[in-house]
Amino acid sequence: MENGETELPGDGALAIELKGISKAFGPVQANKDIRLAVKRGTIHGIIGENGAGKSTLMSILYGFYQADSGDIYINGKKTRIADSDAAIAAGIGMVHQHFMLVQNFTVLENVILGAENGAILNSAIGKARTELKRLEDAYDMHVDPDAIIEELPVGLQQRVEILKALYRGAEILILDEPTGVLTPAEADHLFRILQQLKEQGKTVILITHKLREIMAITDEVSVMRRGEIVATRQTAATNVEELAELMVGRHVLLRVDKGQSHPGEVKLSVRNLTIRDSRGVTVVDDVSFDVRAGEIVGIAGVAGNGQSQLLEAISGIRKARSGQVILDGEPIGVTGECDPGMLRERGLAHVPEDRHHMGLVLPFEENENSILGYHDKSKFLNGPMLNIDAIRQDAKAKIEQYDIRPPDCRLKTANFSGGNQQKIVLAREMEVDPVVLLIGQPTRGVDVGAIEFIHKRIIEMRDQGKAILLVSVELDEVRALADRVLVMFAGKVAGEVAPDTPEGEIGLLMAGITQDGAGRKGKAA
Amino acid sequence: MEFATVIQILDSTVRLSTPLLLAALAGLYSERSGVFDIGLEGKMLAGAFAAGAAASVWGSPWAGLVAAIGASMALALVHAFASITVRGNQIVSGVAINFVAAGLTALLGQSWFGQGGRTPSLPTEARFTPIELPGAAAVKDVPFLGPIYEGLISGHNLFVYFAFAMVPLTWWVVFRTRFGLRLRAVGENPAAVDTAGIGVQSLRYRAVLICGMLCGVAGAYLSTAFNAQFVQNMTAGKGFIALAALIFAKWKPLNVMWACLLFGFLDAAGIRLQGVSLPAIGQVPVQLVQALPYILTVILLAGFIGKAVPPRAGGVPYTKER
Numbered sequence: 138m139e140n141g142e143t144e145l146p147g148d149g150a151l152a153i154e155l156k157g158i159s160k161a162f163g164p165v166q167a168n169k170d171i172r173l174a175v176k177r178g179t180i181h182g183i184i185g186e187n188g189a190g191k192s193t194l195m196s197i198l199y200g201f202y203q204a205d206s207g208d209i210y211i212n213g214k215k216t217r218i219a220d221s222d223a224a225i226a227a228g229i230g231m232v233h234q235h236f237m238l239v240q241n242f243t244v245l246e247n248v249i250l251g252a253e254n255g256a257i258l259n260s261a262i263g264k265a266r267t268e269l270k271r272l273e274d275a276y277d278m279h280v281d282p283d284a285i286i287e288e289l290p291v292g293l294q295q296r297v298e299i300l301k302a303l304y305r306g307a308e309i310l311i312l313d314e315p316t317g318v319l320t321p322a323e324a325d326h327l328f329r330i331l332q333q334l335k336e337q338g339k340t341v342i343l344i345t346h347k348l349r350e351i352m353a354i355t356d357e358v359s360v361m362r363r364g365e366i367v368a369t370r371q372t373a374a375t376n377v378e379e380l381a382e383l384m385v386g387r388h389v390l391l392r393v394d395k396g397q398s399h400p401g402e403v404k405l406s407v408r409n410l411t412i413r414d415s416r417g418v419t420v421v422d423d424v425s426f427d428v429r430a431g432e433i434v435g436i437a438g439v440a441g442n443g444q445s446q447l448l449e450a451i452s453g454i455r456k457a458r459s460g461q462v463i464l465d466g467e468p469i470g471v472t473g474e475c476d477p478g479m480l481r482e483r484g485l486a487h488v489p490e491d492r493h494h495m496g497l498v499l500p501f502e503e504n505e506n507s508i509l510g511y512h513d514k515s516k517f518l519n520g521p522m523l524n525i526d527a528i529r530q531d532a533k534a535k536i537e538q539y540d541i542r543p544p545d546c547r548l549k550t551a552n553f554s555g556g557n558q559q560k561i562v563l564a565r566e567m568e569v570d571p572v573v574l575l576i577g578q579p580t581r582g583v584d585v586g587a588i589e590f591i592h593k594r595i596i597e598m599r600d601q602g603k604a605i606l607l608v609s610v611e612l613d614e615v616r617a618l619a620d621r622v623l624v625m626f627a628g629k630v631a632g633e634v635a636p637d638t639p640e641g642e643i644g645l646l647m648a649g650i651t652q653d654g655a656g657r658k659g660k661a662a
Numbered sequence: 663m664e665f666a667t668v669i670q671i672l673d674s675t676v677r678l679s680t681p682l683l684l685a686a687l688a689g690l691y692s693e694r695s696g697v698f699d700i701g702l703e704g705k706m707l708a709g710a711f712a713a714g715a716a717a718s719v720w721g722s723p724w725a726g727l728v729a730a731i732g733a734s735m736a737l738a739l740v741h742a743f744a745s746i747t748v749r750g751n752q753i754v755s756g757v758a759i760n761f762v763a764a765g766l767t768a769l770l771g772q773s774w775f776g777q778g779g780r781t782p783s784l785p786t787e788a789r790f791t792p793i794e795l796p797g798a799a800a801v802k803d804v805p806f807l808g809p810i811y812e813g814l815i816s817g818h819n820l821f822v823y824f825a826f827a828m829v830p831l832t833w834w835v836v837f838r839t840r841f842g843l844r845l846r847a848v849g850e851n852p853a854a855v856d857t858a859g860i861g862v863q864s865l866r867y868r869a870v871l872i873c874g875m876l877c878g879v880a881g882a883y884l885s886t887a888f889n890a891q892f893v894q895n896m897t898a899g900k901g902f903i904a905l906a907a908l909i910f911a912k913w914k915p916l917n918v919m920w921a922c923l924l925f926g927f928l929d930a931a932g933i934r935l936q937g938v939s940l941p942a943i944g945q946v947p948v949q950l951v952q953a954l955p956y957i958l959t960v961i962l963l964a965g966f967i968g969k970a971v972p973p974r975a976g977g978v979p980y981t982k983e984r
Binding site: 199225233235239242247251258 | 840841846847851853857859861
């Protein structure tokens with residue numbers, strides 16, 4: 138093979154060919170003259186930052202949107218995909234990032250929805266059950282057909298999505314950011330399933346922003362940047378550094394540079410904290426830990442194991458059932474009388490996990506969001522009125538310091554990209570010079586360039602002597618930033634490990650498997 | 663209390679429950695599809711007026727029924743257009759329909775018939791009359807069961823039987839047919855329906871039109887069966903009570919029937935209690951008795967029923983989003 142190219146699986150024919158696809162949403166050009174060829178029987182990765190246009194492109198292919206111009210060829214035949222029905226008929230199946238499942242339906246009902254085979258369910262459902270069983274056996278993807286979706290772990294819900302596509306006879310399967318919600322073990326299992334699908338001659342398109350996944354599983358990879366495909370490579374002939382550079386358009390530092398930490402005295406101490414949710418289920422169970430000045434304590438775990446509630450309780454948003462939280466030597470009334478405003482006064486800053494629901498008011502102007510929660514500080518006030526000039530001056534300074542783009546403090550916050558929105562929150566919470574900083578999901582939905590900046594800022598804060606508690610579902614991120622890592626599973630701290638502990642070992646803790654061999658509760662494989 | 667009195671109260675319970683049941687089942691179709699409908703009242707009122715007017719003009723109750731369904735479905739179409747096609751606020755649209763119906767029925771009634779907004783009193787042949795079930799007269803004297811069959815089950819008009827037959831039929835449609843599966847799905851997660859290759863809008867349109875049809879039937883019942891003419895604002899909040907019953911019943915057909923019967927019973931008991939003096943209480947004030955169903959509505963909706971989880975996508979217009 139010349140140029141180091143290797144033989145690709147499949148017969149070399151094209152399953153999908155896109156020619157000159159363009160799509161604009163108002164003034165935003167989401168896809169620009171896209172040319173893409175996906176060979177039959179391969180796994181083709183599409184990688185790019187958030188907002189690069191990956192999802193839009195796949196939505197066009199699945200008939201969710203209509204392209205403004207350009208042609209789609211399926212198996213060499215020009216095909217017009219007017220809606221999802223047409224995409225399904227053309228043999229395309231899609232597993233969306235946010236699952237398209239009806240939460241209170243059974244697995245079987247979800248699978249047959251839209252492919253019921255007759256107006257009356259009774260007769261159709263028996264046939265569907267047999268067919269589903271056959272598919273499950275063929276691909277080793279077992280799931281109870283009568284289970285209610287909302288009672289299944291996300292890994293199994295995803296399996297239902299794949300079965301749904303296969304049930305409709307999909308030959309081409311598109312997966313949009315499929316591993317975001319999975320444990321490392323579940324992700325590995327998913328990859329084995331994809332490998333198997335490939336061996337059976339199916340074509341898989343994997344959309345992700347995780348370079349490692351591209352390297353692990355794909356045969357070819359296309360890189361998207363700002364709505365365009367900037368390169369297509371054989372995976373074996375490229376590497377992580379090249380792909381990262383193609384994605385961002387400049388050289389990026391993938392590793393976080395950090396020196397030794399110098400922990401000082403304990404600034405945040407959590408003692409036997411127990412939290413119940415509104416249904417009375419214990420979501421945080423007797424959790425204790427300390428965070429010292431000048432160190433980052435990272436909390437790893439699959440989403441939904443109590444991390445969110447823990448953060449909410451410490452920041453005063455949620456009442457705890459029992460236990461104590463000591464902030465800078467003094468207990469806060471975590472079971473009752475504390476509120477977020479009071480804690481803020483006492484030096485606790487909080488970057489909430491979900492910036493859209495908690496961190497920002499999206500219709501507000503940038504400068505309004507940049508003081509939200511601190512708006513009653515005297516420097517922003519002019520008697521009973523807001524001091525608009527001072528607020529805008531302050532916002533402009535933060536925009537400069539945090540490189541928030543576009544640099545316009547009068548712009549509606551909703552119009553900033555995810556990374557820049559996150560920077561607005563970070564600037565607000567970091568610039569008040571807190572004692573303790575709580576950070577939830579600092580880089581969720583944030584592009585690679587901004588991630589680098591945010592990580593650097595967090596390390597700077599640590600080196601200034603702040604006590605930082607970091608919660609993230611991205612294991613890589615926790616390992617890169619934290620000085621100590623706590624792993625949460627089912628509301629408990631399953632273990633504390635050093636950040637350089639091998640991923641597999643942390644993965645086991647995340648799945649609830651401790652040294653004594655106790656298995657994971659729940660139905661996940 | 664005498665047995666005959668009990669039968670009488672239950673009999674009027676059934677008759678008073680019928681419009682509630684029809685309207686609540688109407689709401690069930692619409693709300694299960696994710697379109698909230700606060701305009702049941704207005705559609706019922708429009709139906710009642712159309713039925714009263716058409717039946718008196720053409721002298722046929724069937725003309726009235728057709729007109730009622732037509733009028734109510736026209737309003738349903740307005741609601742569907744506002745809340746599905748142009749993605750407006752469903753509550754605002756519903757409230758608007760209630761106002762339009764209240765105003766328009768009075769206005770048209772006055773200008774067409776000149777009787778202060780009423781329609782002319784209907785002769786018997788222009789009304790739906792009670793149906794004697796076979797053997798009712800024969801078993802009348804059988805102790806216990808006789809009066810139940812003759813007094814309670816037999817002797818209602820067509821609408822009553824239709825309304826109660828709609829309960830199992832609705833259950834079957836919603837839980838045992840493809841349409842029902844899609845209906846429930848579109849009210850829970852329209853994006854799942856869309857990506858399964860089913861049109862969200864047409865599905866919701868169909869649900870809202872079924873709602874309009876049943877509201878029209880409920881209206882026709884009021885003016886051509888239960889009464890013999892249309893009177894201004896004759897629905898008197900029944901549409902809202904039906905909505906309360908629907909929520910109380912957690913959007914389940916069989917529960918809807920029981921909830922409507924409960925409201926109907928309170929109404930019937932209220933009528934019966936007027937002027938009766940009870941031990942330890944004395945004479946029951948008429949106003950209090952008449953307010954009973956409304957008080958119960960408030961209590962039930964204030965959360966005494968446990969958590970009623972509405973269809974998850976209810977009230978939210980569907981837009982394709984990334």
